[in-house]
Amino acid sequence: MNQTSKKNSLLLLFGIGTSTFGDFIYLIAINILVLQVTNSAAAVAGLWIMGPIASILTKFWSGSVIDRSNKRNLMIASDIFRALLVAIIPFLTSIWLIYACLFFLSVARAFFEPTSMTYITKLIPQEQRKKFNSYRSLVTSGAFLVGPAIAGVLLIISSAKVAIWINAVTFIVSAIILFLLPNLEKNNSISHGNALSLTNLKQDWRHVLTFSKNSKYIVTIYAIAQFIMVIALGMDAQEVVFTQKVLGLSEADFGYLISITGIGHIIGSLTVSVFSKRLSIQQLMGIGYLMVAIGYLIYALSFSFTSVAVGFIILGYFNAFYNTGFMTFVQNNVPTDMMGRILSVFGTFQSFLQIALILLIGFTGEILELRYTIIIASVLNMVVSLALILLVYRPSRAIYFKETNELSN
Template identity: 25%
Template sequence: MNDLAAPAPNGDESRLSRSHPVFGSPEFLRLWIAQIVSAFGDWIGFLAIIEIARRIGGDQPGSAIALVMLARVLPGFFLASVGGIIVDRVNRKRLLIGCDILRAGVLLTIPLIERVWGLVLASLLLELATSLWGPAKEAIVPNLVPKEQLTAANSLSLIAAYGTFPLAAGAFIGLAKFAEWLGGSSIGQVEWALALDALTFLIAAALIATLPLLKHRRDRDKATSIDLSQGIRELREGWSYIAISPQVRAVLVGLGTGMIGGGMLIPLGAVFNDVVLGAGNAGFGTILVTLGLGVAVGVTALSAIQRRLDKEHTFVASVFGSGICLLFAVTSSDTFLTLAGVFAMGIFAGSVYVLGFTLLHENVEEQLRGRVFSALYTLVRFCLLLSITVGGFLSDGFNWLFDVLFDNEVTVGSWAMALPGVRGALWMASSFMLIASVLAWISLRVPEKKSS
């Protein structure tokens, strides 16, 4: 899709000059505000849907929640490639607006649902719209922001996507108090949360409607018919581009393989805290907060020095640094040293995310962005789900292996190290991240050799 920015009034070239911050583009500012509003509401809706699943799940609330969460994951695996073609074929501005309106409508019907299958169907529709909205948004960012400011723009997008979660969690708790003040119950809290979520999507749609994006050239040529064979060719074209582009290949390999390792920290962090650190109930929360602070520092520092960096080499170094820091963190049995390693890992991980998206924005041709970003989202989700699923099994497997080989402890003189299975699994996780950095480096190195 080629939703180019509309011609700007006089003086716009100076607005896009290197001396201006990313907010010098009012179009991106509106898109970023729309993303913040949408993400804030999405997190509230996420918490509300979990509460509804628990409520209508009856004697099996855990199974109901698992089914609903599965419905939020599966569409991205099976329909992302097709969604990428849609994003590249239709008017992206209208697609973004339509997805926001669809999500608002679905959310308003959820309070009427009384069966788990209905909530699963609603979750499927929400995820289908989200699977189209994300790649479409990413595809138009380079048309609203000068190339020199793409790193800063992606830093802000990361903040909008994940920095709104604590605000949304606080708002969800506040809605419970608001419902009590009105004389309602927990049901009232959920209904207010879903109504607020729907409102945020409508506000986001209104903001996106003001973006000055031109239609795709296919729209101007009135090529409105959908040809199945052409769609298959476009799908093949997108994957072929991923295979031959060193930057795109490096980003997908680096983020995907690295996510297998980094994602294991989610299910195994709590186990590591209990078994190795013994830091109590607040320990795992402290690990997550420390990781988030590290990401924030990394994103901020990267935005400040972006113009002096070689993005490709820094991306590889950041993936490698994430693996080394995780290795250090899980090798230590001291809480302070572990938190220091997790904090440093967050700095590198935030840089990996921002630089990865920036490299795609800078190197992917405009008409292919939808398919490439859809492939990225699919790969990241698959690798994250894989890491969360197998992490526990790896921990149990290593626990058995270390018990057989070392009796779960290595002793050298007066020095001893406990070897629970969770430590072995996280060592493997860090090795995945190191392998990801090597694969990304090889992907970028091959064209350098050919050109020399």
């Protein structure tokens, strides 16, 4: 890796880390602020609906904008827009105005995430992506562990408002760092001929459909991996209820479990970073998905803090494996000129599925004992994970897991 490439990678990691760190502070603070404003648990629960709704209403067309825009400039604009929205939230006294801000924050995020994936893929050479993704996982897990802790300290010494404003600052810092990174495209905005229109939108969806037909293996791997993630999110949504109502653990115990998971993720990310040259993309995905599925099974079958902790440690540790492997697989096989459209269109279906599965697990938990619901979900997660692993290790598909430029991007 030459000095310029190394510098760009470090800058990008610092920007991602700063923004993610701020997000975790904000995540704690916004829940506290809404509870203070409304004194309503239902209002706090409403926070979690904004993201999926915004994704559904945005992602089916946002990819068309992303692929026609300058990626770096779009990310900078998204960061600045989010900084302004976050900064005004503490001044709002109406829950509906807060919800409106959160909705548009989710819209901005729906633009930022596929755009950043495309930009990273273009900036980082193919043979260096696995290493970069392992470091990115390390930065994210560090932010996951430190962010909430800092938020707790801020809530003690100041207020939720200050914590939220710090998040606004992190978006500005991220925008400045992105400005220092190279501009990889000549176009600075959407050209007049390529402006978003119904005709262009239909054409873009046809392109995604054509790619899906011509790249069935890539799409199948992506779809199954996202389905596994949705199952996991459905189980995660019931974690607090399961640990406290079913296992009888305290809020402090749950906090310890989250910390243990974060520590496991950091150690897992360090392991992947150190051994990234020795671990292939197939091994990262195979080991990662299998062990995470085992972690969820242990969690579902637990009857004590110790057994849950073992499951959570496994979850945290091996999350780093499959995250790095899957992200590298996508970057190496999805064309960068269509990546925004492909990820956004697939993200639309994922959001629908996410809402449906969270509601299904919640509804089933009202009919059956919650433990049985979680066991069924964890067994389904294991079956789907094994199916994915079999696909990943098919000898005839080994070309899709090469880490050099044998596959055209």
